[in-house]
Amino acid sequence: MIPITINGDVYEALPGQRLLLFLMEKGIRVPHLCFHRALTPAASCKLCVVEIKEKGQAHQTRLACALKIREGLAVTTESAMIHQLRSAAITDLLKLAPHSEAIHRIGREFGLHTGAPPDGCIRCRLCIRVCSEIIGARALTMEKKNGRNFVVPSEKGSCIGCLTCTNLCPTQAIYFVDEGDVRTIMIRDTVVGRHKLEKCPICGRMFATTRFLDHVRRREDGHPEEKAALQYCPTCSKGYYRKNLAHTAPKLATIYGNKAVQG
Amino acid sequence: MSKYFLLQDQQKCIGCHSCEIQCKTNKGLPPEARPCQVIQVGPELFNGRPRASFVFMPCFHCENPWCVAACPTGAMQRREKDGIVFIDHDLCVGCKTCISACPWGAPQWNPAIGKVVKCDYCMDRIDQGLKPACVTVCTTHCLTFNVTEKMPVIKRQRYANAMAATRETWSA
Numbered sequence: 258m259i260p261i262t263i264n265g266d267v268y269e270a271l272p273g274q275r276l277l278l279f280l281m282e283k284g285i286r287v288p289h290l291c292f293h294r295a296l297t298p299a300a301s302c303k304l305c306v307v308e309i310k311e312k313g314q315a316h317q318t319r320l321a322c323a324l325k326i327r328e329g330l331a332v333t334t335e336s337a338m339i340h341q342l343r344s345a346a347i348t349d350l351l352k353l354a355p356h357s358e359a360i361h362r363i364g365r366e367f368g369l370h371t372g373a374p375p376d377g378c379i380r381c382r383l384c385i386r387v388c389s390e391i392i393g394a395r396a397l398t399m400e401k402k403n404g405r406n407f408v409v410p411s412e413k414g415s416c417i418g419c420l421t422c423t424n425l426c427p428t429q430a431i432y433f434v435d436e437g438d439v440r441t442i443m444i445r446d447t448v449v450g451r452h453k454l455e456k457c458p459i460c461g462r463m464f465a466t467t468r469f470l471d472h473v474r475r476r477e478d479g480h481p482e483e484k485a486a487l488q489y490c491p492t493c494s495k496g497y498y499r500k501n502l503a504h505t506a507p508k509l510a511t512i513y514g515n516k517a518v519q520g
Numbered sequence: 521m522s523k524y525f526l527l528q529d530q531q532k533c534i535g536c537h538s539c540e541i542q543c544k545t546n547k548g549l550p551p552e553a554r555p556c557q558v559i560q561v562g563p564e565l566f567n568g569r570p571r572a573s574f575v576f577m578p579c580f581h582c583e584n585p586w587c588v589a590a591c592p593t594g595a596m597q598r599r600e601k602d603g604i605v606f607i608d609h610d611l612c613v614g615c616k617t618c619i620s621a622c623p624w625g626a627p628q629w630n631p632a633i634g635k636v637v638k639c640d641y642c643m644d645r646i647d648q649g650l651k652p653a654c655v656t657v658c659t660t661h662c663l664t665f666n667v668t669e670k671m672p673v674i675k676r677q678r679y680a681n682a683m684a685a686t687r688e689t690w691s692a
Contacts, residue, residue: 387613391592424614424634465620473620476590484586484623494625495559495577 262331270326277305277321280334287321287334288343288363290350298322303346304363308333318342344370376445377430380406384422384431384444392421392472396449408444416442416450418466440466457490464490521583522603524641525668526652528576531678532662535560535574539654539663546645546653547637553628555579555639556654576663578654579626579639581605587638590621596636599643606640609633641665 258269263285270279275298280287290302298320305321310331318338333339347369350360355375364371385397385408396416400409408431410416418440422431431444435454442449454463455470470488535558543549543556555578562572581598585605588596595611596618598604607618607627612635618627619636630637642652650656655665664672 387615391613392615393592419615419617421613421615465616470620473590473617476592476617477586477621480586480589481584482586488620491619491622491625491627494623495557 259326259328261326261329264332264334272326272328274326275322276307276319276324276326276330276332279326280321280332285334286366288367288369289322290359290363292322302350304343304350306339306342306346308336308339340367340369343367347371376407377428378408378444379428379430380408381427382408383425383427384408387421387425388416392417392419394419394472397422397444409447410444410449416452417468417472418442418450418452419469419472422449435463438463455488457493459489459493462490521668522581522599522605522641523667524581524602524604524646524665525671526576526578526641526655527664527671527674529662529664529674530573530575532660533558533574533576534660535572536659538657538659539576542653542657543639546642549628549630549637550632553630553637555626555628555637577624577626578641579605580624581641586621586623587618587627590617592617596627596638602646604641604643604646605638606643607636607638609635612636 259272260267261270262268263280263283268279268283277287277289277292277298278294287307288304290304291299292305300320300323303320306318307321307324308316309319309324310316310333312329316338321332321334347360347364348371351357351371354360361371361374363369380399382399385399388397389395394415394417395411397408398411399406401407418433420433420442423429423433423442426432431442431449433440433442435441438454438456440450440452440454442451452466452468455465455467456462457464537558539556540554540558544551544553547553547555549555557577559575559577560572561575563570565571581604583603585596585598588598588605590596592615593611593613595608595613597606597608599606614629614634614636616629616636618638619625619629627636627638642650642654645652651665655663
């Protein structure tokens with residue numbers, strides 16, 4: 258047994274033992290992700306960096322998982338230098354595994370600069386802009402939570418379920434799910450809108466939300482011509498103007514299978 | 521209507537869908553989007569025999585297009601000089617209002633680019649003096665494209681043939 262100093266306290270340690278293992282035994286918290294007791298150290302996550310001081314030498318930084326305990330070692334596990342190195346290491350790790358809760362947990366515990374966990378949204382506001390400028394529904398807005406902006410539904414019921422936002426979103430952070438006759442538009446785990454889907458009276462497929470079709474009708478106001486009051490899906494509309502609809506409809510259904518149609 | 525006309529002689533069409541394929545190839549479209557589509561009607565029994573017709577459905581290039589009226593960004597436009605209704609992809613946001621507004625389902629959704637695509641009579645080709653892609657490959661030459669006043673008189677010709685005195689009546 259040899260004496261070593263850790264954060265100013267003297268401990269008796271076995272020479273040749275990995276420093277990280279010794280620190281863990283003594284209950285001194287040092288972050289690490291790639292260390293395993295049964296395996297040789299890989300020194301790849303670089304989170305377990307500590308500062309050492311040996312007689313006659315300047316301060317040095319070393320990875321605790323790889324360093325073997327030797328005589329006269331003085332170890333510091335927390336310092337401004339260490340904090341900076343760990344922050345750099347954790348930033349590199351997050352580039353590889355941005356959603357890893359383990360990495361974010363270490364960041365929180367050791368106060369490292371990790372940034373907020375990514376949610377897939379790049380705050381480009383395309384969804385907000387298109388909804389207010391083009392569609393006019395103003396269903397989305399930006400809201401600040403804990404110093405960070407988030408896209409949130411603006412007020413209940415203003416979404417019409419047109420899916421232009423999901424179409425424009427460059428990262429697919431805002432998305433939709435069609436289940437039965439209900440369309441749900443979501444961002445993260447927040448519901449932007451839930452809408453009833455209209456069924457095509459000919460082929461029976463769900464093709465657009467009721468509110469969207471109302472929106473289309475409003476857009477067409479003032480058009481000099483009239484068209485059929487009944488709304489068919491865009492595919493069946495092609496057959497509608499022919500009288501023999503009963504014959505075209507099954508054929509159209511086989512062309513497209515039972516996939517949801519556009520619109 | 522545009523100053524052009526795309527005439528389909530239904531009696532010649534065999535429903536081979538070559539026009540659809542050439543259209544999609546020319547525009548580089550995925551399977552879902554069909555700016556022109558041949559719709560099969562029938563078969564039905566006609567004088568005891570099964571008959572089917574194939575109706576060619578491109579865009580009709582309306583005088584007052586529903587799609588242009590409905591488009592909120594001005595992407596859907598009617599070209600002044602010849603009345604071709606086309607879409608400017610730089611302006612399209614993919615809201616699909618035009619798709620629902622068109623009474624004939626002419627505008628098509630292109631999921632590959634998240635924008636609407638529609639028949640524009642291949643106006644880039646027309647401007648080069650070429651015919652629309654669909655017309656060039658029609659196997660039975662049932663599609664004709666030209667300015668409206670130069671359309672062939674197929675219907676009159678057929679009607680005249682049917683009405684004309686037959687050999688039997690001549691000999692009588």
